[in-house]
Amino acid sequence: xxxxxxxxxxxxxxxxxxxxxxxxxxxxxxxxxxxxxxxxxxxxxxxxxxxxxxxxxxxxxxxxxxxxxxxxxxxxxxxxxxxxxxxxxxxxxxxxxxxxxxxxxxxxxxxxxxxxxxxxxxxxxxxxxxxxxxxxxxxxxxxxxxxxxxxxxxxxxxxxxxxxxxxxxxxxxxxxxxxxxxxxxxxxxxxxxxxxxxxxxxxxxxxxxxxxxxxxxxxxxxxxxxxxxxxxxxxxxxxxxxxxxxxxxxxxxxxxxxxxxxxxxxxxxxxxxxxxxxxxxxxxxxxxxxxxxxxxxxxxxxxxxxxxxxxxxxxxxxxxxxxxxxxxxxxxxxxxxxxxxxxxxxxxxxxxxxxxxxxxxxxxxxxxxxxxxxxxxxxxxxxxxxxxxxxxxxxxxxxxxxxxxxxxxxxxxxxxxxxxxxxxxxxxxxxxxxxxxxxxxxxxxxxxxxxxxxxxxxxxxxxxxxxxxxxxxxxxxxxxxxxxxxxxxxxxxxxxxxxxxxxxxxxxxxxxxxxxxxxxxxxxxxxxxxxxxxxxxxxxxxxxxxxxxxxxxxxxxxxxxxxxxxxxxxxxxxxxxxxxxxxxxxxxxxxxxxxxxxxxxxxxxxxxxxxxxxxxxxxxxxxxxxxxxxxxxxxxxxxxxxxxxxxxxxxxxxxxxxxxxxxxxxxxxxxxxxxxxxxxxxxxxxxxxxxxxxxxxxxxxxxxxxxxxxxxxxxxxxxxxxxxx
Numbered sequence: 001x002x003x004x005x006x007x008x009x010x011x012x013x014x015x016x017x018x019x020x021x022x023x024x025x026x027x028x029x030x031x032x033x034x035x036x037x038x039x040x041x042x043x044x045x046x047x048x049x050x051x052x053x054x055x056x057x058x059x060x061x062x063x064x065x066x067x068x069x070x071x072x073x074x075x076x077x078x079x080x081x082x083x084x085x086x087x088x089x090x091x092x093x094x095x096x097x098x099x100x101x102x103x104x105x106x107x108x109x110x111x112x113x114x115x116x117x118x119x120x121x122x123x124x125x126x127x128x129x130x131x132x133x134x135x136x137x138x139x140x141x142x143x144x145x146x147x148x149x150x151x152x153x154x155x156x157x158x159x160x161x162x163x164x165x166x167x168x169x170x171x172x173x174x175x176x177x178x179x180x181x182x183x184x185x186x187x188x189x190x191x192x193x194x195x196x197x198x199x200x201x202x203x204x205x206x207x208x209x210x211x212x213x214x215x216x217x218x219x220x221x222x223x224x225x226x227x228x229x230x231x232x233x234x235x236x237x238x239x240x241x242x243x244x245x246x247x248x249x250x251x252x253x254x255x256x257x258x259x260x261x262x263x264x265x266x267x268x269x270x271x272x273x274x275x276x277x278x279x280x281x282x283x284x285x286x287x288x289x290x291x292x293x294x295x296x297x298x299x300x301x302x303x304x305x306x307x308x309x310x311x312x313x314x315x316x317x318x319x320x321x322x323x324x325x326x327x328x329x330x331x332x333x334x335x336x337x338x339x340x341x342x343x344x345x346x347x348x349x350x351x352x353x354x355x356x357x358x359x360x361x362x363x364x365x366x367x368x369x370x371x372x373x374x375x376x377x378x379x380x381x382x383x384x385x386x387x388x389x390x391x392x393x394x395x396x397x398x399x400x401x402x403x404x405x406x407x408x409x410x411x412x413x414x415x416x417x418x419x420x421x422x423x424x425x426x427x428x429x430x431x432x433x434x435x436x437x438x439x440x441x442x443x444x445x446x447x448x449x450x451x452x453x454x455x456x457x458x459x460x461x462x463x464x465x466x467x468x469x470x471x472x473x474x475x476x477x478x479x480x481x482x483x484x485x486x487x488x489x490x491x492x493x494x495x496x497x498x499x500x501x502x503x504x505x506x507x508x509x510x511x512x513x514x515x516x517x518x519x520x521x522x523x524x525x526x527x528x529x530x531x532x533x534x535x536x537x538x539x540x541x542x543x544x545x546x547x548x549x550x551x552x553x554x555x556x557x558x559x560x561x562x563x564x565x566x567x568x569x570x571x572x573x574x575x576x577x578x579x580x581x582x583x584x585x586x587x588x589x590x591x592x593x594x595x596x597x598x599x600x601x602x603x604x605x606x607x608x609x610x611x612x613x614x615x616x617x618x619x620x621x622x623x624x625x626x627x628x629x630x631x632x633x634x635x636x637x638x639x640x641x642x643x644x645x646x647x648x649x650x651x652x653x654x655x656x657x658x659x660x661x662x663x664x665x666x667x668x669x670x671x672x673x674x675x676x677x678x679x680x681x682x683x684x685x686x687x688x689x690x691x692x693x694x695x696x697x698x699x700x701x702x703x704x705x706x707x708x709x710x711x712x713x714x715x716x717x718x719x720x721x722x723x724x725x
Contacts (some may be wrong), residue, residue, distance in 0.1 A: 046590065058176050058197040059213070060113040060145060063124045068527070068574035068590040069141075070126060071609035074694045074710070075197060075490050076246035076253075077214040081111045083693065084126070084141035085529065086570045086596040087610040089489050090475050091506075092572045093131065093138025096145050097235070098324065099262055100136070104283040105316040106349045106477055106491035109246050109253050113145055115239060115260060115281075117195040117218050118164050119178030123145045129512045129527055130466040133377045133391025133450050134326070134337045139470040139508040139533070147235065149222060150182030150191050158185050163724045171682075172212065172717035174199030176581070187227055193220040193237075201245070204711035205688035211245035211252055211292045226505020229268040235263045245292050246490040247702070247710060250693025251314065252293065254286035255605035272667060273328045280321035287314045290354075293699040298556025301424050305359040305407065316349040342372045347476055349487065359407045363487055366402035367476040371395055377450075393448040397473045401480045403436040408554075424553045427546040428483065434546075435482040441625040444480065444505050446471035453511075463667025464514035474503040474563070478537055484551035484560040488539075493606055493643040494651025494707065496551045496560040497539055504535045504565050521580035528573050536568035538598070538605075540642060569598035589615040594640065606643035610657065610692050611635035623670040631662040636692045644696075645690065652696045653707045660689035660712070678720040686715040 052460045057063075064070035071083040081103075082092050090102070091433030094112040104110030111123075124145045127135055131142035153159040164179040175198055182191030195218040204211045220237035241256035262279040289296060295309035326339035347367045353359035377391035412419045412429040419425040452466030477489050481499035488497045514527040539561030542548060552558035572594030591613040596605030611634040619626040637656035639645075645654040666680040694710035704711055 001276065004457075007644075017050075022624055033675070035193075036317060041153050047712075049472055050717065058118050058174065058199070058216075060116055060118045060121050060124060061111065064117070064126070064143075066207075066590075066614075067126045068133035068576050069129075069572070069592045069594070071467055071592075071612075071693055072187070073421040073490070073607060075248040075492050076109070076244060077202070077212055077582065078114055078197075078241065078244050078253075078492065079109050079111060079246050081108065081250075081490060082113065082141075082143055083607075083609055084143070084556070085531075085572055085574070085592075086594040086605060087140030088607070089593070091138060091140035091472055093136045093140075093142040094308065095136065095143070097147055097262055097285055098144070098264070098277050099260070099281075100320075100322055100343055101260065102286055102318070102320065102345060102475075103283050103489055104256055104258065104318060105285040105287065105314075106347070106481075106487035106489070107287075108249070109244075109249065109251075109287060110258070111490065114256075115258065116145045116147060116176060117176075117197060117216065117450075119167070119176050119197070119315075120180065120193055120195050120218065122148045122150050129464070129514060130450055130452055130468045130510060131446060132389060133375050133393050133601075134339075134343070137373070137393065137448065137470070138444075138474070139472045139506060145640040147220075148180045149224070150180060150184050150189055152189055152224070152226065153184040153186050158183050159558060163722070165720060165722045166725075167718065169199070169718040172202040172214075172711050175177070176215075189227065191222050193222070194218065203714045204703065205686045205714045207245070207703035207710055209704055209711055211247040211699045213292065214241075214242045214244040216244070231266045233264045234262070243292065245699075247293075247697050247699045247704075249490065250486045250698050251287040251289045251294075251312070252291050254291055254313070255284075256287045256487075257284040258282070267472065271329055273326075275326045275327075275328075276323070278321075278323045281318070281664060283316075283318040283320075285316040285318070287485040288312070289314070294701055296556070296698075297702060299554050301410075303424075304356045305353045305470065308355075311353060311355050313329060313352050314352055315352065316347070316348055316363075318345065318347050320345040331378070333382075334378060336376065336378050338376040340372070340374050343370070345369045351485075361406040361483060363483070363485065364401065364476065364480060365404050367399075367480050368401065369397065369399050369476055371473075372398040374394070382453075386453060387455075389450065391450045392422040393446075395446040395471070395473075396443075396690060397444045397446065398441070399443075399473070399476060399479060400441040401476065404482055406432060406483065409433075412528040424550060427533050427549040428554075430546045431483055436586070439500060440480070440501060442501060444473045446473060446505055460518055462514070462516040466510075466512040466514075468508075468510045470508045470510070472506045472508075472706075474505065478563040479503055479504045484542070484547050484555055491539075491606070491643075493539075493541060493640075494557075494649060494696045494698065495643065495646070496555050496557040498542060498544075498547050498560060498562045500563045503537060503563060506536055506565075507534045508532070509534075522578070524575070524577045526573060526575035529569040529571070532599075533568040533570070535565040536598075537563055538568070538642070540564045542568065556649075559646050559652065561642070566601075566718055568596065568605060569594050569599050570594060570605070584621060586618045586620070587615070588618065589613065593634075598640075598642075601642075603642055604638040604640050606640035607695070608636075608638065610634045610659075625666075625668040626665040627667070628662075631664065633660050633662075633689075633692075635659040650707050651698065654707070655709075657690050657692035657709060660687055662687055662689075674723055674725050676722040676724075678718075678722070680718060682716040683714060684716070685713070687712070712717040 006364035073081040086481040178195040187635040222235040239258040242254040299306040322342040322343040349363035351361040373395040375393040379389040408425040408428040484496035510531040542562040551560035574592040578588040596608040616629040663684040689712040
């Protein structure tokens with residue numbers, strides 16, 4: 001009978017691995033020379049994938065392309081959102097060192113992984129399939145990014161260590177410099193981190209794509225202490241992003257000034273493990289529609305804010321804090337993890353016209369979200385060949401927002417007779433009055449549960465089966481966007497939206513069947529999944545005439561959408577496979593396909609990744625590693641008519657994305673134990689293609705027409721130097 005250590009941690013259980021020992025050796029060989037690693041951890045208990053940096057990439061979200069079922073929604077060079085099995089944005093539980101940092105600003109120009117540069121990220125760990133209850137909420141999946149930090153030293157003496165990188169890429173003339181510098185003993189460590197990312201507009205095969213430049217600087221310090229069973233960690237980070245394009249959104253990043261802090265404590269009380277984490281963030285954000293692109297003209301209303309070019313800027317602020325307390329202890333052949341988790345966030349955003357000072361729109365005013373969850377998870381071996389996990393989470397979530405206002409509505413306040421029914425200011429006034437007089441407070445009580453198990457059917461085959469219910473409350477944007485704007489957490493479909501305070505939480509029920517099969521040096525691991533989502537939150541055609549009038553006359557979209565509860569279904573298959581050819585050569589691959597459908601009407605879900613496959617051939621020696629990767633992406637013609645069939649609007653196009661194939665080459669040399677050199681080429685043959693997950697271009701005069709999907713990056717020759725000591 002297998003016994004678990006009383007000091008239980010899920011990751012400790014991987015020592016009981018029963019599968020794929022032959023591929024494990026190949027993984028360790030890659031670790032030594034810092035090559036990109038995607039570890040399909042096909043052990044008996046742990047089913048995770050770990051992605052590490054490739055090439056000169058600066059957007060950590062793009063690492064999801066290395067994960068079966070994974071993809072990235074690319075709204076800009078630093079604005080990628082994780083997609084997993086057709087779901088993205090707030091439906092994914094994305095954490096940075098355990099912290100929940102929601103997207104900075106109302107249009108998620110700084111999604112969660114914006115807050116950790118790829119050069120300072122140790123790894124991105126994606127939990128395959130149905131996430132465990134202890135991982136947290138989120139109906140679409142779970143991923144955690146971890147900051148680099150120095151190890152504790154072996155002895156009492158202080159040791160100075162560092163991990164530095166410098167990289168460049170030709171496709172955008174981008175450069176990235178990062179470093180972690182630390183002083184460590186066996187009981188303490190103090191360290192500093194820094195990162196500088198900078199790049200110009202990128203080159204596609206067809207030409208330069210405007211408003212795709214970027215600039216981000218990150219600084220931070222950390223301190224760790226351990227003694228016996230006690231361990232304490234404190235980290236503070238400052239992120240400054242300036243002049244960064246988001247061409248699939250109506251504005252670009254003027255600045256982000258972000259402060260993040262995170263403190264954690266771990267200990268043992270007898271046979272019970274304790275972990276406490278508290279954290280917070282303060283995000284100050286400015287955006288502009290004329291900083292990196294020509295100023296648009298989307299209205300002909302004869303009022304000062306709308307005469308001539310419609311120059312707009314937005315000032316946004318977000319304050320968030322959270323905590324998580326977890327206890328774990330052994331119980332028979334298994335363990336229990338239980339705890340409580342809370343989050344409090346407040347968001348504000350106001351629209352200005354730099355050419356007309358009196359103009360303003362309170363986009364969001366004091367929009368507050370408070371959540372408190374309790375959770376428990378039991379896991380245990382059943383006999384010698386089976387493992388079972390059960391968990392539940394109960395969440396109470398309260399939302400509220402303050403009254404709003406806008407310059408056009410104040411015109412009606414000052415002179416009602418001048419602005420009768422049918423005039424744009426009166427329509428804005430009607431929207432303001434209706435919103436301010438409505439009930440703006442909501443309370444949701446959500447329940448999640450998970451049942452999943454693994455069974456070793458034969459010496460070569462492990463079968464996994466899982467069932468789950470996961471819930472998601474609406475975002476503040478989905479409930480409190482009172483005037484039609486594109487402030488919708490980065491949907492990127494070119495439509496104006498309005499919120500709906502009466503939205504119900506989404507409720508997802510999922511079933512998953514997986515197989516981990518290995519024969520000699522060959523492994524094959526497919527996963528089949530089905531998910532129904534009741535009350536799926538989706539934009540539908542707005543019918544309020546005031547909403548339609550304001551959107552058409554003042555905001556450039558005659559067919560706005562309103563967030564509503566609908567029904568959705570997701571089905572798909574993803575898999576990993578690999579084979580060791582000999583001591584130097586091996587082959588690995590992943591493949592994914594997913595269908596997302598509306599069940600209340602005949603339509604497809606918007607922005608679902610097309611079917612894809614990646615096959616990589618590796619050559620490995622003690623000091624050299626070569627990887628040749630072929631990427632195949634299928635045509636995506638399962639388009640959402642609701643989101644993209646809009647002949648009256650120039651902001652999007654109902655057009656399928658063609659299939660394409662890319663060739664990538666990665667080379668790594670281990671010069672010595674400290675110095676590593678990497679080089680290679682992405683899209684080696686300069687393929688001309690369209691990225692289906694990039695959204696629609698909003699930049700006038702670019703190589704990409706307004707309303708068309710963004711072009712993929714052309715050939716990128718890159719180099720990277722890493723020095724560790």
